Amino acid sequence: MSPKIGRPKADKPKDIRYSIRLDAETEAKLLSYCERNAISKGEAIRKGIHLLLSKEK
16 A cells, blocks of 8 residues: 555644625724734634633633
8 A cells, every 4th residue: 555645634624614794994904914914814813713712711
């Protein structure tokens, strides 16, 4: 049997998807934040969720 070829499996795969609606102002703020921090919109949203949960403790 030959070894598997391709990308290795992720430790925490991101296979759950959400669809949200944003107003133009919020979208502009999100894009600006992502550009300044060189991250994706998904990563910014994940950071926001973690930030909200950490303040709840």
